[in-house]
Amino acid sequence: MKTSRRSFLAASAGTAAFSILPSPTVFARDKSATDEELNRAATRPVLDRNPFKEPVIIESIELLRKGKEHFVRVRSKDGAEGISVDDGRMNILHPILNRQVIPVFIGKDARDLEELLWEVYRHDSNYKLQGLPFWVPVALVEFAILDLLGRIANKPLGELLGGVIRKTMPFYVASGRRDTTPEQEIDYLKSLVEETGAKGIKYRVGGRMSRNADAMPGRTDKLIPLTRKTFGDKFAIHADANSSYDDPKQAIRVGRMLEDIKAEFFEEPCPFDNFDTTRQVTDALKIPIALGEQESSHWRFQAQIRDRVADIAQPDLYYYGGLIRSIRVARMAELRDMPTTPHLSGGFGFVYSAHFASCVPNIGPWQEYKQGVKTYGQWFNPPMRIVDGALTVPEGPGVGIADPKEILKGADVVKE
Template sequence: MKIKRVEAWWVRIPITEANQHRSDFGQVTTFDAAILRVETDDGIVGWGEGKNAAGSAGAYGALVHLLNHEVAPQLIGRDPRDINDIWELLYNGVRHRAASASGHAMPQLSRRGLSLAAISAVDLALWDIFGKSLDQPVWRLLGGRKAERMRAYASGGWANAETIGQQLLGYIEKGGFRAVKMRVGAMDAAPHVSAARVRAARAAVGPDVELMVDAHGTFTVADAKRFARLVEDQNLAWFEEPVIGDDKSGMAEVRAGSTIPIAAGESETTRFDFRDMAVLKAADIFQPDLAFCGGITEAMRISAIASAFNLRLAPHLWAGAPAFYAGLHVCAASPASFIIEYSLGANPMLHDLVEEDVDLGCGTIAIPDRPGLGVTVSESFLKAHAVKV
């Protein structure tokens, strides 16, 4: 089996005005991603997704160009089942043979950002092909699944203090969730405003629903500590990205100064970043984004670090269908996983791009049994929403 064709598109899907929300990212009017199609010489197609922008919107011209003009030529003629070797080829660049022979990484200088987003997209597509070639779901190739369904939390929560309770109760009613996440931080201008919204949310959902908060890395260390102190009595399940990922020592300071578990990692790439968080004691919960961290291959390595440090795994799954379903397979196979993120914001990249529906019920999501990632991409829909680059 050989890779015959590789093609990526910048896919931009408009969000209707009624379904838009505003956060620290601004008004979200489209859902954007780089979607990758890899085809083998025997007709098997694998799908991948790469992300390089905040939230669900952003520009993907550079990533798509990288995939089509620099990455694709390196893949043509390769066996798509050589997943680890291809990962190391793309990560180590011209030194990949020396790195392989010596048994340690010798990454190219551009080992972060767009390079890892491209590697992630390729990796997801190769695992999809591998599963389809064996007529098996990816989770089985990763060692099996620990459950047929896993608990999920509703991810959203942008409303003000007066209406946040109503918004979160709507999530609970819609999907039977017993865990919900809301946004805090820069969108509120000050820690006490975020804290007031959290108190309103807790009063509305009651003591038995798990409540998480996500600052998107927008607090300073001082303000993150102030906010944590103000909501210390609200029994939060976690405080996500209190400060930017570049300030891991600051994140460790926030964690040391609060009893609220710290979750982080959606902006991190590779096992090395997560190793640093573990060693610095900066987080309790790892949240790799499979369209950015290095794909399924690297997410499983990150999962091993979480398990070794007795930490937990809850991947960042605000994503399109390829990355979301990849996250389901990783969660099913990882001993450190415990909950799945499910977007309650408008997400046409998850619901409209593919033929399958997410099997959501009673606050749980089914792990797919279908071969590969378990998604069937509508190529006509994809091409109808492709941006010319």
């Protein structure tokens, strides 16, 4: 077992002091946690119920569509409203939302949200739908209920989920391309940095669940050193293999190249559900390994953390079922001195990532971003902005959208 690894926690302890040097403090990997300790951390209440003295009974939940966007709107019997914004999958997942998820919440007290997340999992054998198709609809309902509660309490989401400890979110900008030559990818990454002011990047290596094949011959081997040469020594570089390497030896070889350029982390090097090969890579490398984007099971996340399958927990706030479940992952990871850096599936998700970053201590120094401010930034008052490579966290109540009724004007209800 190796004894040193880049420490994301040291960089993320403050509210604004994030180093951009590619040599974070190293730390020992021998901090262990038992299942009993992990269970205790995960089962502590997340939602602060104190601002709500009376029941908040949910009267209706609706899926709405406006253009290409889908929204969930929740209303209480007292007339309060909250909304959430889809990540682009409700065009195929709406039957699960409408038939299997929404009915569980109607007539229930929104203050019992944490227990309702368990009840919806059990309802009508929904656990047999375990995975993204089930948990994305649940996340949309959770986000909308949290928005409702935040508006009632006149508090941003972070205040309801542990307390706001930072008001900006330093980010890396992510490329999602593999159709580029190394030179073309460099040009594309430069354009992303120029547009966003990012001080970090993430690009894709390998071929994406490709059984060890590269996206094009020699692309990865040439791209990795070229990124450091192009962006300089003080730029934060991340790489995502998207489960490219069935053979851990291949993943380790690529990881060594990333170590040579002092990259920040290596994401999902091996098939995401093969913990054995991923741990071989983790144990062989010094660069932190990130894993968790595809995870939907609390117990598998707990095993991943307990057994140190990877170094960074990476739930997707949509795929994993929302903020509350993801905060539970972060609490478990903290016991093993591991950061939790959410995966971003795109669209409006960066807003939920910002709220997560506002209240979770162990997030790591950089969060993922995919240019959402130009589409959604003006929905907020004050507008979300990029300042010195960091996103401002919305300050308004709930998720912070200034005028939800205006956003939803002209939207149609989706029943089936």
